[in-house]
Amino acid sequence: QLQLEESGPRLVKPSETLSLTCSVSGGSISNKDHCWGWVRQPPGKGLEWIGSVCFTTSAFYNPSLKSRVIISVDTSKSQFSLKLTSLTASDTSIYYCTKEEQNPRGCFQRWGQGTLVTVSS
Amino acid sequence: DIQMTQSPSTMSASVGDTVIITCRASQSVNRWLAWYQQKPGKGPDLLIYRASNLESGVPSRFSGGGSETEFTLTIRGLQPDDFATYYCQQYRTNPWTFGQGTKVETK
Numbered sequence: 001q002l003q004l005e006e007s008g009p010r011l012v013k014p015s016e017t018l019s020l021t022c023s024v025s026g027g028s029i030s031n032k033d034h035c036w037g038w039v040r041q042p043p044g045k046g047l048e049w050i051g052s053v054c055f056t057t058s059a060f061y062n063p064s065l066k067s068r069v070i071i072s073v074d075t076s077k078s079q080f081s082l083k084l085t086s087l088t089a090s091d092t093s094i095y096y097c098t099k100e101e102q103n104p105r106g107c108f109q110r111w112g113q114g115t116l117v118t119v120s121s
Numbered sequence: 122d123i124q125m126t127q128s129p130s131t132m133s134a135s136v137g138d139t140v141i142i143t144c145r146a147s148q149s150v151n152r153w154l155a156w157y158q159q160k161p162g163k164g165p166d167l168l169i170y171r172a173s174n175l176e177s178g179v180p181s182r183f184s185g186g187g188s189e190t191e192f193t194l195t196i197r198g199l200q201p202d203d204f205a206t207y208y209c210q211q212y213r214t215n216p217w218t219f220g221q222g223t224k225v226e227t228k
Binding site for chain 2 (some may be wrong): 044047049060062063064096103104106107112113114
């Protein structure tokens with residue numbers, strides 16, 4: 001069964017860039033029917049979709065974050081990544097990587113366990 | 122953005138109970154609605170997609186209904202493993218948005 005696992009720093013300073021990686025196992029990251037993305041959850045709060053990318057269509061990003069986000073896929077490593085720039089304390093969240101079908105997009109069939117990222121000096 | 126509102130925010134229930142959670146959308150999402158279960162320290166698990174389709178491996182005591190702006194998640198015969206937080210989510214319009222969650226607690 002396909003599994004996702006997030007990795008990256010636990011503490012990042014304000015104004016810096018967050019880089020997270022999601023490793024995919026138990027399935028092919030190159031499957032053209034699948035899209036790969038990220039959702040976040042401030043501690044004790046609700047879920048916010050960040051964005052996702054597919055092989056055959058353009059990336060979709062939440063308009064509220066679009067100017068600060070890049071999601072990319074590295075098929076050679078079976079990984080995909082999130083870069084979020086210009087961090088503030090409000091970006092402190094648990095970050096989950098996700099897998100969805102390309103058609104229709106937006107229904108998250110698999111989630112990683114999540115990684116807590118704290119933005120603080 | 123489409124706002125998703127769940128009710129109640131918290132509910133107390135006992136094993137064997139039937140639980141109904143409601144989700145309302147600020148505009149029509151047709152049937153592009155999913156339900157997830159989340160337990161502490163874990164990522165959510167997909168339960169229901171397209172409003173009423175049961176994800177593979179999910180017990181049949183879970184069911185979903187509704188369309189347009191009104192949806193329900195029903196758990197018939199609540200089991201100990203079902204005490205968790207449940208989220209609805211629309212995927213009709215970018216950005217995909219979630220409800221605030223409903224926590225099902227032990228009575």
